[in-house]
Amino acid sequence: MREVEPLTDAALDREIADALSIDPSPEFAARVRQRVRLERHSPSWHWGAFGAVGAIAAVALTALYAAVVRPTPRPSSSLVARSISGAIPTLPIGPGIVRIAENAAIGKSPAPTARPFYSHASRMDTAVLVDEREARAIRELISGVVNGRIDLAPLLNVSASERAFLDVIPIRESDAPPNPWPSPGGTTETGVPQ
Amino acid sequence: MSERAVILSDVFAVDADLDAEFEIRLRESSTLAFRVAYSVLRHREDAEDVAQDAFAKAYGNFRQLRDRDRFRAWLVRLTWRLALDRRRSDVRRIARELDGANAGMSAHAAGAQERSYSLWEAIDALPEKLRLVVVLSGIEGHNVTEIAQLLGVAVGTVKSRMNTARRRLREHLQCAKSNR
Numbered sequence: 310m311r312e313v314e315p316l317t318d319a320a321l322d323r324e325i326a327d328a329l330s331i332d333p334s335p336e337f338a339a340r341v342r343q344r345v346r347l348e349r350h351s352p353s354w355h356w357g358a359f360g361a362v363g364a365i366a367a368v369a370l371t372a373l374y375a376a377v378v379r380p381t382p383r384p385s386s387s388l389v390a391r392s393i394s395g396a397i398p399t400l401p402i403g404p405g406i407v408r409i410a411e412n413a414a415i416g417k418s419p420a421p422t423a424r425p426f427y428s429h430a431s432r433m434d435t436a437v438l439v440d441e442r443e444a445r446a447i448r449e450l451i452s453g454v455v456n457g458r459i460d461l462a463p464l465l466n467v468s469a470s471e472r473a474f475l476d477v478i479p480i481r482e483s484d485a486p487p488n489p490w491p492s493p494g495g496t497t498e499t500g501v502p503q
Numbered sequence: 504m505s506e507r508a509v510i511l512s513d514v515f516a517v518d519a520d521l522d523a524e525f526e527i528r529l530r531e532s533s534t535l536a537f538r539v540a541y542s543v544l545r546h547r548e549d550a551e552d553v554a555q556d557a558f559a560k561a562y563g564n565f566r567q568l569r570d571r572d573r574f575r576a577w578l579v580r581l582t583w584r585l586a587l588d589r590r591r592s593d594v595r596r597i598a599r600e601l602d603g604a605n606a607g608m609s610a611h612a613a614g615a616q617e618r619s620y621s622l623w624e625a626i627d628a629l630p631e632k633l634r635l636v637v638v639l640s641g642i643e644g645h646n647v648t649e650i651a652q653l654l655g656v657a658v659g660t661v662k663s664r665m666n667t668a669r670r671r672l673r674e675h676l677q678c679a680k681s682n683r
Contacts, residue, residue: 316673325641325672328622333537337551341529341558348559 377447525565528574529558535575535642536582542638543586545623553589557582576653583635625675633668636661 439447453459536557540550561568561578568574626634639650647665651658 316676318669321669321672321676322640324618324622325626325637326644328619329538329542329638329641331538331541331547332534333551333554334547337537337554338529338533340551341533341555342526344555344559345525345562348562 376443377451521565521569524569525562528561528571531571532575532578533558536578538642539579539582539638540586542626542634542642543583543590549589549593550586553586554582556585572652576655579639579653587631621676621679622672625672625679628675629668629671633664633671636664637668637672640665 450459454461533554536554537550540553540557541547544550544553557578560581561574564577565574568577626637629637635654636650639645639653640647645653647658647661650665651661654661
């Protein structure tokens with residue numbers, strides 16, 4: 310075994326640099342440019358762009374639907390099971406409610422396991438889905454657009470012919486069909502007015 | 504010109520700007536990416552393929568990588584990862600350029616080749632974190648601050664890794680020399 314001279318940091322760094330001093334071929338940059346050009350024009354590139362645009366449009370439409378089209382929750386009176394005096398053959402509601410009503414009518418308490426299905430609905434009624442001020446603003450916006458006070462055409466950036474297509478046709482009184490149902494009042498064959 | 508035409512021309516102008524910037528990054532970083540890939544693969548064509556893949560991916564994300572330092576850091580890390588993946592998937596196929604190249608060489612050239620082989624063997628024996636620091640220090644003479652930027656770590660960490668790596672390399676090389 311012979312004596313080994315010490316390897317300094319500088320000598321080591323120089324050796325590493327020498328080992329890595331290899332250059333790419335002259336065509337390398339041209340090949341990268343060609344590859345990038347191909348990637349840019351490949352269908353997957355376009356589909357990616359279309360996909361992104363589609364996703365944004367879907368989110369925007371969903372938000373628009375949630376803000377404008379969906380009806381605001383109407384306050385509904387909570388359903389309460391109660392006894393009904395008088396002989397009523399059937400009630401025009403679900404079988405669970407009928408059972409509860411019958412039990413109440415004959416003086417029995419409903420079985421603890423037979424939970425009325427409308428209990429969830431009464432809880433949901435308390436949740437505020439749209440803020441009252443927002444709802445008012447949306448209604449004002451819609452009525453403004455219908456009355457012609459507010460013009461959304463610059464926002465939508467559509468031509469006159471396209472705007473005519475998008476115009477909302479106001480509903481007139483005369484368009485409403487006559488109400489086919491009899492007005493409530495008095496005892497009928499089907500039940501007693503509540 | 505209609506509003507739509509103006510918008511479209513703006514979009515294409517932005518794309519043209521992006522392309523011009525990407526061209527600059529390509530010119531200044533192509534050797535860096537190639538050498539990082541070469542340090543792992545030790546095969547010129549494979550290294551070019553990997554560097555090309557890295558640039559193609561970089562172009563796809565170029566809107567987020569327009570800053571020069573960020574681009575180079577991202578490119579180095581991506582190229583390193585792609586090269587490691589290629590090496591793992593292709594271990595048997597990859598023929599090192601050093602292997603079998605000694606035939607017909609002069610004694611001096613064969614000695615240099617052997618030294619280079621020993622060096623790469625020592626570098627390959629390092630843990631990945633140390634190896635990347637050593638490779639980056641050997642490419643384009645990066646100093647510790649530049650290496651810290653490229654790797655997204657503290658300067659002190661780079662110094663510490665560099666010292667450990669040098670010590671291990673020295674031990675490995677001197678051991679190999681004394682055994683010859």
